Amino acid sequence: MIFQPAIIALLLSSAICVLALAASAPFAFEVIRRWDIRSGSERQLKLERRTYLFSTLLAFVLVAQLASVLLFVFNAEKMSGMFVGAMCAVGTLNVNPYGFPALNAKIALFFLAAMWLAINHVDSRARDYPLVRIKYGLLLLLAPLLAASAWTEAQFFLNLKADVITSCCGSLFSEGSKTLAAEASALEPLPAMILFYGAMGLAIGMSSLHWSFGRGGYGVAVASVLGFAAAIAGILSFISLYIYEHPHHHCPFCVLKPEYDYQGYALYLPLFVATAAGLAVGAIRPFARIASLKSIVPNASRRLAAIASIGFLLATAVATAMILRSNLVLLDH
Amino acid sequence: MLDGVPDMIELAGIRKAFNQGQHNEYWALNGIDLAIEANKVTALRGPSGSGKTTLLTLVGCLARPTEGRVRLKGEDISGLPERFLTEIRRRTFGFVFQQFNLIKGLTALDNIILPAYPTGEPRRELLERAEGLLARLNLGHRRDAKVEWLSGGEQQRVAICRALINDPEALIADEPTANLDTHLAKEFMAILEGLAGEGRTILLTSHDPLVTESDVVDRVVEMRDGMIVDER
Numbered sequence: 001m002i003f004q005p006a007i008i009a010l011l012l013s014s015a016i017c018v019l020a021l022a023a024s025a026p027f028a029f030e031v032i033r034r035w036d037i038r039s040g041s042e043r044q045l046k047l048e049r050r051t052y053l054f055s056t057l058l059a060f061v062l063v064a065q066l067a068s069v070l071l072f073v074f075n076a077e078k079m080s081g082m083f084v085g086a087m088c089a090v091g092t093l094n095v096n097p098y099g100f101p102a103l104n105a106k107i108a109l110f111f112l113a114a115m116w117l118a119i120n121h122v123d124s125r126a127r128d129y130p131l132v133r134i135k136y137g138l139l140l141l142l143a144p145l146l147a148a149s150a151w152t153e154a155q156f157f158l159n160l161k162a163d164v165i166t167s168c169c170g171s172l173f174s175e176g177s178k179t180l181a182a183e184a185s186a187l188e189p190l191p192a193m194i195l196f197y198g199a200m201g202l203a204i205g206m207s208s209l210h211w212s213f214g215r216g217g218y219g220v221a222v223a224s225v226l227g228f229a230a231a232i233a234g235i236l237s238f239i240s241l242y243i244y245e246h247p248h249h250h251c252p253f254c255v256l257k258p259e260y261d262y263q264g265y266a267l268y269l270p271l272f273v274a275t276a277a278g279l280a281v282g283a284i285r286p287f288a289r290i291a292s293l294k295s296i297v298p299n300a301s302r303r304l305a306a307i308a309s310i311g312f313l314l315a316t317a318v319a320t321a322m323i324l325r326s327n328l329v330l331l332d333h
Numbered sequence: 334m335l336d337g338v339p340d341m342i343e344l345a346g347i348r349k350a351f352n353q354g355q356h357n358e359y360w361a362l363n364g365i366d367l368a369i370e371a372n373k374v375t376a377l378r379g380p381s382g383s384g385k386t387t388l389l390t391l392v393g394c395l396a397r398p399t400e401g402r403v404r405l406k407g408e409d410i411s412g413l414p415e416r417f418l419t420e421i422r423r424r425t426f427g428f429v430f431q432q433f434n435l436i437k438g439l440t441a442l443d444n445i446i447l448p449a450y451p452t453g454e455p456r457r458e459l460l461e462r463a464e465g466l467l468a469r470l471n472l473g474h475r476r477d478a479k480v481e482w483l484s485g486g487e488q489q490r491v492a493i494c495r496a497l498i499n500d501p502e503a504l505i506a507d508e509p510t511a512n513l514d515t516h517l518a519k520e521f522m523a524i525l526e527g528l529a530g531e532g533r534t535i536l537l538t539s540h541d542p543l544v545t546e547s548d549v550v551d552r553v554v555e556m557r558d559g560m561i562v563d564e565r
Contacts, residue, residue, distance in 0.1 A: 040346055040402035040411070048412040049397065127408075127417055 002157050006075035011157060013068050014150035017061040021143045024054050028136035035133055051132055055120055058139065062113040065146075069110045069272070072103065072153070077256050083166045089253040090169035098156035105149035110272065111279055112142055118280035119287075122300050126292040134287075169251035187237035189330045196234030200316045203227030207278060207309035214298050217285035220305055224278025227312055231271050231319075239267075239319050242326035266318050274311025277304045341371035341503065341534045342392055347401035349387050349559075361387040363559040365401070370552075371502075374525065374535040378545045379556035385538035386431075386507055388556070392536060393426045393505045394418045423451065427496030429506040433488050435480040435495075441467065441487075442476045445494045452499065459498070466494040470524060486517040493524060504528060506537040510544055518543050525549050 002008070027050060036044055076089035076099070086092055093099030116138055123131035187195075206223040210216050235252045243255050243263060255264030281304045288297040347365040352358050362384045369375050369392070377385040390396040391403055394410060403411040410421060435444050445463040446456075467473045470490040480488060489509070496504055509525075510518035518541065526549045529535055539545055545553050555563035 037409075037412070040398075040400060042348070042400040045398065045400060045412065052414050124414065127413055129412075 002160070004075070004079070006071055006078070007157050010068055010071055010075065011154060013061075013064050014153055017065055018147055018150045020057055020061045021139070021146055024058060025140065025143060027051075027054055028140050031136045032133055032140075035129075037128060048129070051129065052124075055124060055135075059117060059120055062117055065106075065109055065113050066276075069106045070269075072106055073253070073256065076103075077253060079160075082162055083164065085166045085168055087168040087254065088251060088257055090251060091166045092160075093156075094166045095161065095164050096156060096159040098152050098159060102149070102152040102156040105145065105152050109142075109145060109149050111276055112145065114276035115279050115283035116142060118284050118300070118304065122284050122287065122293055122296050125296045125300070126290075128292050130290045130292050131287060169249075169253060187233060189238040189241075192234055192237035195230050196239075196319070197316070199223075199226045199230030200312055203274070203278065203312045204309055204316070207274075207281070207305045207312065210281060210305035211302055211309050214302055217288070217301055218282050220278050220308060221282025221285075224275045224281075224308055224312075227278070228271065228275040231315060234319065235267070238330060239322060241330060242323045242328050245326055245328040247328065247330070263318075263322065267315060267322070270311040270314035270318070274308045274315060277307040277311060280304045281308065340368040341406060342369040342536075343402075343404040343407075344368075344388075344392070345402045345404070347388075347391060347398045347403065349384075349391065349396070350399045353399065361559055362391075362398070365559075365561060367554065367561060369534065369536060371534050372529075372532045373551040374529050374537070374549055375552045375554065376545050376550045377536070377538045377554050377556055378540055379538075380540065382558075383556040384559040385556055387559075389505055389507055389536065389538055393428060394422050395428075423448065423499055425502050427499065427501040427504045429489070429492045429496050429504065429509055431508040431511055433492040435488055435491060437481045438479060440477050440479055441472065441483065441491045441494075444480055444491055445498055448495060449498045463494065463498060466497055470494060485512050486520065489513065489517070489521065490524070497528075501533075503534040503536065506535070508538055508541075510539060510541045515543065522547050522549055 002011070031047055031051065034043060035047060073089055076092040079092045080086040080088050083091055083095055086095070093103060116135065119131055119135050119138065123129065123135055203220075203223040203226065206216055206219045210220045232252070235255075236250050240250050240252060240255060241247055243260060244251075253264070254260065255267070256262060281301045284297050284301055284304075287293050288301070290297075344365050344367045347362050347367075348360060349362040350358060350360050365384075365388060377388060379385050387396070391398055391411075394403075394413075398411055401411070402409050405421065405425065410418065413421070436447070439447070442460070442463055445466065446459040449459050449462075464473065464476065467476050470493060472487060472490050472494070475483060475487055475491075480491060483491065489512075493504075496506075510521055513521060522544065525535060525537075529549060537544065544550065553565050554561055555565075
């Protein structure tokens with residue numbers, strides 16, 4: 001079962017990431033303990049030379065992790081034809097207990113990696129390595145999550161059994177089920193719409209404000225998280241219904257199927273990128289007062305806010321277009 | 334430091350090893366403390382293997398020290414990532430190498446403007462500047478000649494023009510008269526005098542008395558076995 005190109009690519013990418021982090025961990029400890037930019041000692045100079053190498057390596061593997069979320073979901077959807085009872089990615093992810101934890105870990109890693117990459121980016125733009133200790137400290141915090149994500153993913157793929165009868169999205173995202181997703185699915189369309197457009201409007205507004213005037217950096221991060229949560233709730237509660245033109249089909253994964261022209265990617269890609277960019281704005285904000293970052297952080301943070309603003313706007317526009325094109329009537333005029 | 338003005342280049346506790354940790358480990362520099370004043374001509378003198386060229390490469394950001402710090406106008410540049418060093422090399426230093434390192438097959442003019450291409454300046458402006466430099470060094474008539482057709486003295490003058498194309502504050506020259514006869518060496522010293530007169534900082538290595546005993550040179554630093562042993 002694991003001899004699928006996508007699975008091999010995902011396992012390899014996770015293994016390389018864990019190995020790169022394991023190889024970097026002793027260096028990260030050394031940087032945290034012994035870094036002293038005022039010293040011209042042989043050890044300090046060696047650390048300075050190697051930090052560039054390690055940062056590049058880690059940036060590369062974390063960017064690969066960002067891309068792997070997409071491949072993971074695409075693969076789960078593609079494999080759904082192999083399992084009895086699976087109609088979409090949900091069926092595949094339900095084949096064993098590791099599917100959804102693996103997906104959730106990957107999503108968490110996606111956002112955390114984006115934040116680390118933003119910190120690494122601004123640090124590498126400054127001439128005096130102002131965040132070197134912080135970024136390697138954060139990397140050590142990220143390492144257990146990365147290892148857990150790789151382990152869960154491996155367990156998921158290694159325990160895929162074709163003879164398992166799995167449950168489809170209908171049971172997981174039905175209004176009667178007792179999960180968080182089911183509760184979001186059960187939201188009434190009108191309040192869900194108000195929540196969706198309100199939160200997305202707030203996220204667009206906050207990020208546009210920061211993009212234009214450089215104000216409210218932390219607000220962008222908070223609004224992005226709210227926007228993301230409201231968008232997922234909106235997809236579960238009403239956007240999916242409009243796409244499928246079915247009043248009880250709440251699945252957020254079927255929208256990625258070829259039958260629906262892969263429309264989900266047009267919705268999720270800008271949403272995930274925008275949320276990651278918004279969170280990154282908040283991640284680099286605390287360092288804006290460091291002398292060597294005074295011009296670097298505001299510039300980077302405004303660029304990230306621009307990405308967030310455009311991303312949220314695009315996601316909202318795509319969702320709205322899906323609703324307007326639909327033949328389903330959910331709200332009475 | 335003179336009157337509170339930082340020196341152009343400061344070297345503090347510099348050591349440089351090659352093949353470190355291997356059986357053929359070699360320490361080319363062994364504890365160099367040196368301040369190079371701005372707008373002055375400084376010559377490093379010493380026998381072969383004394384560490385002169387290694388020191389030049391560290392000052393010019395072509396290599397990094399194993400230990401110690403190199404400061405350019407007070408800023409530590411020895412630990413800077415390569416992205417910043419490229420810009421410093423381009424804007425601050427002009428290099429004249431012992432073997433000139435001109436690119437065969439290209440004309441004198443093309444060789445001169447080559448280091449300025451990454452700056453993105455319009456080609457017309459670069460050509461004007463290169464032609465000005467060639468004219469100043471009496472080489473205008475050889476602008477379209479391929480460099481392999483030029484004599485040693487002409488090649489050196491092309492190398493000097495190339496070093497000056499980005500208008501650097503400092504000129505670094507490694508054994509500039511090693512391949513020149515007395516007449517051409519004197520010609521080089523005259524060019525050097527003109528550049529020093531413009532207020533450029535010049536650092537060169539030489540064991541040629543014609544250079545080190547010249548009035549153009551403000552300071553001679555004597556090196557041996559990777560250490561500074563004397564200066565005048």
